[in-house]
Amino acid sequence: xxxxxxxxxxxxxxxLGTNLSAGYIIxxxxxxxxxxxxxxxFSDLLAADMPSVxxxxxxxxxxxxxxxxxxxxxxxxxxxxGIKWLNEDSKELYxxxxxxxxxxxxxxxxxxxxxxSWGDSFLYNSFIYYFESMFSDPVYGVNIDExxxxxxxxxxxxxxxxxxxxNV
Amino acid sequence: xxxxxxxGSGAGAAPIAYELSxxxxxxxxxxxGKHYNTEDFNKDELSVARNNLFTPSLDDEYHLVNxxxxxxxxxxxxxxxxxxxxxxxxxxxxxxYFHRMKPNDFKLKSVYGEIKGANVVDWPISxxxxxxxxxxxxxxxxxxxxxxxxxxxxxxxxxxxxFEPLAEQAISSWIDDACKKLNFTSMPTPRAxxxxxxxxxxxxxxxNFCGSYxxxxxxxxHAKVALLDxxxxxxxxxxxxxxFVYKIDxxxxxxxxxxxxxxxxxxxxxxxxYVVAAQAIESSRLLLNSKNSxxxxxxxxxxxxxxxxxxxxxxxxxxxxLYKKDLPKSKQDELLVRGLFVNxxxxxWYEYFEYGxxxxxxxxxxxxxxxxxxxxxxxxxxxxxxxVWGKELSKNLKTSFLESKVITFEVFNDWLPxxxxxxDVDDTHKDKFEQSVALLSFDPHKQDIKVGKHxxxxxxxxxxxxxxxxxxTGISSAPPPNLVAGGCRFGEDKKTSVLDKNCKAHELNNLxxxxxxxxxxxxSVPYTWTIYANSFRVADMIKEHLQS
Numbered sequence: 001x002x003x004x005x006x007x008x009x010x011x012x013x014x015x016l017g018t019n020l021s022a023g024y025i026i027x028x029x030x031x032x033x034x035x036x037x038x039x040x041x042f043s044d045l046l047a048a049d050m051p052s053v054x055x056x057x058x059x060x061x062x063x064x065x066x067x068x069x070x071x072x073x074x075x076x077x078x079x080x081x082g083i084k085w086l087n088e089d090s091k092e093l094y095x096x097x098x099x100x101x102x103x104x105x106x107x108x109x110x111x112x113x114x115x116x117s118w119g120d121s122f123l124y125n126s127f128i129y130y131f132e133s134m135f136s137d138p139v140y141g142v143n144i145d146e147x148x149x150x151x152x153x154x155x156x157x158x159x160x161x162x163x164x165x166x167n168v
Numbered sequence: 169x170x171x172x173x174x175x176g177s178g179a180g181a182a183p184i185a186y187e188l189s190x191x192x193x194x195x196x197x198x199x200x201g202k203h204y205n206t207e208d209f210n211k212d213e214l215s216v217a218r219n220n221l222f223t224p225s226l227d228d229e230y231h232l233v234n235x236x237x238x239x240x241x242x243x244x245x246x247x248x249x250x251x252x253x254x255x256x257x258x259x260x261x262x263x264x265y266f267h268r269m270k271p272n273d274f275k276l277k278s279v280y281g282e283i284k285g286a287n288v289v290d291w292p293i294s295x296x297x298x299x300x301x302x303x304x305x306x307x308x309x310x311x312x313x314x315x316x317x318x319x320x321x322x323x324x325x326x327x328x329x330x331f332e333p334l335a336e337q338a339i340s341s342w343i344d345d346a347c348k349k350l351n352f353t354s355m356p357t358p359r360a361x362x363x364x365x366x367x368x369x370x371x372x373x374x375x376n377f378c379g380s381y382x383x384x385x386x387x388x389x390h391a392k393v394a395l396l397d398x399x400x401x402x403x404x405x406x407x408x409x410x411x412f413v414y415k416i417d418x419x420x421x422x423x424x425x426x427x428x429x430x431x432x433x434x435x436x437x438x439x440x441x442y443v444v445a446a447q448a449i450e451s452s453r454l455l456l457n458s459k460n461s462x463x464x465x466x467x468x469x470x471x472x473x474x475x476x477x478x479x480x481x482x483x484x485x486x487x488x489x490l491y492k493k494d495l496p497k498s499k500q501d502e503l504l505v506r507g508l509f510v511n512x513x514x515x516x517w518y519e520y521f522e523y524g525x526x527x528x529x530x531x532x533x534x535x536x537x538x539x540x541x542x543x544x545x546x547x548x549x550x551x552x553x554x555x556v557w558g559k560e561l562s563k564n565l566k567t568s569f570l571e572s573k574v575i576t577f578e579v580f581n582d583w584l585p586x587x588x589x590x591x592d593v594d595d596t597h598k599d600k601f602e603q604s605v606a607l608l609s610f611d612p613h614k615q616d617i618k619v620g621k622h623x624x625x626x627x628x629x630x631x632x633x634x635x636x637x638x639x640x641t642g643i644s645s646a647p648p649p650n651l652v653a654g655g656c657r658f659g660e661d662k663k664t665s666v667l668d669k670n671c672k673a674h675e676l677n678n679l680x681x682x683x684x685x686x687x688x689x690x691x692s693v694p695y696t697w698t699i700y701a702n703s704f705r706v707a708d709m710i711k712e713h714l715q716s
Contacts, residue, residue: 044557045557045558045561046557046558046562047557047558047561047562049562050561050562050565070219110557114554114555120555123555123557124546124555127545127549127555128542128546131541131542131545131546132214132218132542134545135213135541135542135545136212136213136214137214140214152565152570153569153570154569155376155506156211157210157211157213157375157376157377157381157539158211158373158384159209159210159211159375159384160211160212161212161215162210164215165212165216165219165221166215166221167215167219167221168214168215168219
């Protein structure tokens with residue numbers, strides 16, 4: 001599916017942001033361009049005072065979600081396509097991949113994709129993953145040293161989980 | 169053979185299991201969900217809330233809703249109306265806002281007259297019939313609170329609640345002050361949560377995560393900890409969990425067995441009395457799926473009333489944000505104190521007049537927005553309709569989590585029963601057990617919205633008086649899945665009801681339905697207290713039945 005096909009497929013959007021699942025953190029290829037682009041994307045989306053994706057282990061969390069059997073294939077496909085379409089947009093505007101743009105250009109691309117329904121959904125889902133890695137218990141291998149909680153002086157509910165949920 | 173076999177283990181089932189097993193009868197409870205214990209529960213948002221630990225996957229089990237698309241074409245969409253599949257049912261996950269129905273709720277038609285387009289009827293029992301059981305729930309199941317006299321305070325056999333109210337957040341007294349200025353009578357919301365250890369249970373830990381989460385201390389008065397765990401000690405109760413009852417077999421006059429699936433195997437159970445309490449939609453579905461030669465339209469359904477007159481709680485909710493900076497210095501730190509309860513309600517307009525006509529109104533509860541952090545953070549993601557990031561997002565997050573608090577109100581008013589709101593089954597859609605799924609149709613009455621808006625305007629006045637900003641209200645006719653009743657209404661008329669006044673099926677000698685299905689109208693309060701109370705009442709009827 002390409003971006004424009006997606007835009008024509010009314011109804012797909014309603015699936016997004018629902019039933020997103022997570023799992024144990026898995027090993028993944030950190031040099032894979034999908035993940036390196038994702039890391040760069042988050043560095044563009046987060047303010048300096050916000051916990052980085054390294055502090056929260058967000059990229060590994062996303063890799064785990066995208067490899068989980070409990071997550072629907074169309075949801076995984078959409079998110080993977082998001083990076084593809086981000087690069088398509090970058091090429092359309094600057095004739096370069098997203099990772100080869102300078103910071104101002106990347107911000108312009110983000111503003112541009114945010115005007116599309118797929119872009120809005122892609123950014124929204126990116127932040128779902130980010131916030132899940134920010135607020136979930138460190139038992140999941142995210143929110144390292146409770147850095148997500150510390151950022152917003154957040155106190156979790158007690159008792160906290162002492163193991164990964166049976167359904168996650 | 170058991171004396172009593174019960175389908176379901178929630179608020180409609182547990183009082184019967186408790187009372188009958190305590191009376192020496194052999195009782196078996198069949199529950200579709202797992203059997204967790206208090207020590208299994210935690211406040212893991214990712215598992216419980218983000219990934220719906222306690223409800224089935226929609227791929228495996230779903231509900232269908234009849235709908236119309238934008239081109240006017242009819243279609244069926246999948247939707248979840250699950251509320252909690254685990255021993256103790258969805259009472260595990262309730263917030264426990266406990267209000268009794270008022271005397272007039274039992275005679276809506278007599279008091280307020282016929283309403284065109286609505287199937288309003290009087291109940292075959294009165295408030296006085298149910299009052300002793302409301303009282304029993306307070307004492308046995310556990311309700312905390314403090315009675316404040318007001319215009320619509322119902323008659324009580326006990327002067328006050330048996331358990332002290334929960335500790336309150338500073339906002340509670342601010343709401344009281346605001347209400348005084350507005351000449352409204354605020355009152356502490358009775359809660360099915362214990363503030364202090366009692367009833368062989370621990371007190372609340374003020375964890376900040378109550379509704380939608382199972383209680384990790386046992387303070388919440390859910391069916392398992394309040395009743396089933398105690399009944400298990402008498403040696404007469406058997407709970408079979410992860411057992412899905414898919415069919416009830418019967419002769420022309422009596423239920424003969426329950427068929428269920430456990431560990432992928434079909435099994436059967438026999439009893440003298442059978443009780444269905446699987447929550448309103450699923451109870452009707454089970455009866456409709458239990459067709460046989462004597463009941464070709466479904467069990468107890470020769471009058472074609474099973475599934476009809478499904479009702480929900482009408483109304484909706486609203487909210488406003490209260491900022492620290494807008495409060496006097498002395499109050500600023502108090503606003504963000506976590507864990508304590510708001511617990512304030514208004515019932516000043518349980519009945520009101522407009523242009524000389526009396527309307528049945530309802531209840532307003534105040535609370536903080538749910539404390540799940542991920543949805544709160546996602547709200548901060550937007551300025552208007554646009555996603556923001558970077559410094560703007562950081563600012564929004566800090567404002568949301570560190571500088572303000574969202575005060576919410578919920579409105580409860582009658583969802584008037586109509587011909588167009590009902591449960592059926594769709595034989596072309598099967599769940600993972602190969603059973604026809606429930607097919608829901610909704611046709612809410614326009615008066616539901618009118619009354620809901622009237623009440624919401626009063627709640628908005630309170631939020632404004634508190635100094636809230638960014639206020640919004642959503643009164644809609646969308647059916648809330650966690651506030652559902654009806655489908656097997658009880659009544660004296662065998663043509664228009666499924667159950668008699670004792671909640672026994674008109675057409676069968678030994679079948680009772682004891683969840684919220686029996687309710688012909690729902691009152692203007694959350695249902696759980698009434699479900700518990702009626703189930704204790706039905707338990708007494710079943711005792712008499714067995715003794716005879």
